[in-house]
Ligand code: SF4
């Protein structure tokens with residue numbers, strides 16, 4: 001499990017005097033081997049922080065990261081795929097060298113011929129051709145650049161890919177192509193994904209389970225079909241009610257029900273209460289703990305707890 005605050009927060013803390021800010025608080029999840037867990041939430045909910053901690057880009061200031069049983073406690077070989085492939089690729093390098101670098105660094109291949117063969121193979125795996133290796137990243141479209149960064153990530157033979165909004169900067173039709181590629185790579189190579197997105201519709205067909213984050217906490221986590229069929233947390237419902245804006249699908253945007261409060265001054269009790277249509281006095285005072293429901297969902301909401309773990313409006317039929 002995670003119990004963390006990330007290094008970049010230190011700078012915020014310095015600027016804001018003595019205020020303590022925790023970006024991520026008691027995050028605990030399992031990603032099944034060969035499966036996909038998605039973390040979903042609005043901008044600023046802490047999902048990217050979790051991604052960066054998992055891949056070692058951030059060190060938790062406090063707390064620890066434990067790996068799921070079955071992983072033999074070995075550190076994961078995790079690779080990260082970012083939202084903006086252009087920023088994560090060295091623009092002055094030819095695509096060939098971008099992909100060859102991890103092969104050389106990690107000594108996975110030696111000798112020019114073996115490296116060339118492997119780079120060509122990786123280009124083919126992501127739907128590019130050997131001749132593309134001689135070009136520079138700027139000669140490609142956004143979708144093709146994301147294919148290049150996937151090839152580069154695969155070069156280091158990771159078990160685990162952490163994908164932070166990998167398709168959010170792409171047009172909808174290109175998004176679908178990249179998501180299809182990622183799914184088929186998962187099947188072929190047995191990859192495990194942690195997939196980060198602000199858009200539930202993007203992760204729906206990728207994920208075995210979905211965890212919804214709000215202000216640094218998981219508020220609902222469930223098998224994908226359960227999350228959609230029996231949505232319990234009012235925030236998850238809010239996310240589902242928001243249809244992505246087709247004219248500007250690229251940005252996290254504020255949802256109905258107000259802006260996200262500052263994590264510097266999180267609301268008391270249930271931190272979602274200022275935006276929740278069902279908030280009552282208990283919600284304002286008492287922080288809801290996660291409760292497990294019998295269909296595999298885990299939810300932090302007093303209302304769900306009071307209804308015996310059932311989604312609002314559902315009753316037990318005799
Ligand atoms: Fe809404 Fe209360 Fe549930 Fe929080 S605990 S989501 S405020 S009903």
Ligand code: MG
Pocket residue numbers: 043044047048
């Ligand atoms: Mg982010």
